[in-house]
Structures are given as C-alpha cells and as structure tokens.
Amino acid sequence: MDNFIFGLRPVYEAIKAGQEIDKVLIKNNLTGELSGELVTEMRKAGVQVQYVPVEKLDKICSKNHQGVIAYISPVAYYDIEEVVTAVFEAGSVPLVVILDSITDVRNFGAIARTCECAGVDAIVIPSSNSVRITEDAIKTSAGALYNIPVCKVANLVDCVLLLTQLGLEVVAISEKSNESIYETDFKVPLALILGSEDTGISNQLLKRASKKTKIPMFGKTESLNVSVSAAIAVYEAIRQRSVTRY
Secondary structure: OOOEEEOHHHHHHHHHOOOOEEEEEEEOOOOOHHHHHHHHHHHHHOOEEEEEOHHHHHHHOOOOOOOEEEEEOOOOOOOHHHHHHHHHHOOOOOEEEEEEOOOOHHHHHHHHHHHHHHOOOEEEEEOOOOOOOOHHHHHHOOOHHHOOOEEEEOOHHHHHHHHHHOOOEEEEEOOOOOOEHHHOOOOOOEEEEEEEOOOEOOHHHHHHOOEEEEOOOOOOOOOOOHHHHHHHHHHHHHHHHHHHHO
C-alpha cells in the first residue's frame, strides 16, 4: 500500500524537514498563501509535482486533504556526486546506471535487482517522468532497492555533465550505434544510460553521452525488454572487469 501524507501544513513541514518525498499531488487551481509557500519549497527540494482534479485526490484520501497529497518514499535517496567520489576514494572503478523515462515498476524492480547483484554503485533516476519507488517496486526487486544507492536528480542532462566532469565515460545503450557493447571498453569509470522501450533515450542525453553502443540483435523481434538490456550491458561490464576485479 502506498504511504502518503496529506494536508497543506503536514506536507509543507515534511518537505522542509527533508523527508524523502516521491511525488506531490495538488488540486488544480489551488490558491492561498500556504499553498504558494509549499510550491516554492517543493521547487527548492526538486520534488515532482502533479496537478490533478480534486476527484482524484478524493479517491486516494477520504479525509480533509486540503487539496494536497504527498507520497513518501520507502527508501532514502543518495547524492550521485557523493557516491561516485566515495567509490574513487575507495580505489574502485565506478559503475553507474542511468534510467531515462523508465516508468514500469516491474522493469525498474528487475533492473535494480540486477544492478545490486552485480555490484553497481548507483542507479540514477529523474525526479519527473520516472517510476516511483513504492513497496511494489521493492518487492519486484526482491528487496534489492534497500541495498543499492538510488539517486534522484532534477535533470538527467545536468547529471551526465556532472558525471563527465567527475571522470566517468557516459555510454548510451542505443540501437543508433554501429558499435557493439562487445567492442566498447567498459573497464573505465562508467555510466550506462538506458531508455524506455517505447521512446528510448532522449536526444538531449544521446548528444551529451560520451559514446553510443548497442546490443547486437539477430532475430526478427525489434527490441529487448529494457530490464533484459540492462542485465546484458551491466554484466558485460562485469565480464570485462573480471580479470582485475576478481
């Protein structure tokens, strides 16, 4: 069951106190001084906001929600710069997975499970147009989401630029490439970008990636499930690093 809090003041105080909030639903055309302060505080915190009809809020909460419902994340989010810096300081080679517009809970849970099993250092998701980490996501991940850092960022493009500055090669897993993952060097400090099955990786991210590489396809089916693609790419990185890692 989703965990949420409701009411202008409770939600405002929760965000101000640093509570991990996945998303806030606000009634269309909500006005008032406190609602304005709430929106300002959410923008500062990078919290995703969705404006909805009051009927939707009423279906979620039968009590006096005052036009505001906030979903609480069951996990704490990490700062990607701090994670990567800590990996370098520990003498390891970072491996990060960036998920662009992955909204399916089952795919996300499966990817998280693979990443945790493989020892990936962090998963990066955007604060909007992305799956929420719910109890269902944690269940699908077999609990892996409790054991791997998840970093939520306001802008994936900015995150890619940051990771590049930190010394990572950002590689987009995309069919828009002539190079195979088996020809790409994954032993370097690395961030892998994977996009949704319907829209793929955004053009903005593709432009800012260090390079593009693809998973070879030999059959008639056009694409793999994104969680399968993630597993193939991640474990290719592990395979290439296995000589020195183990």
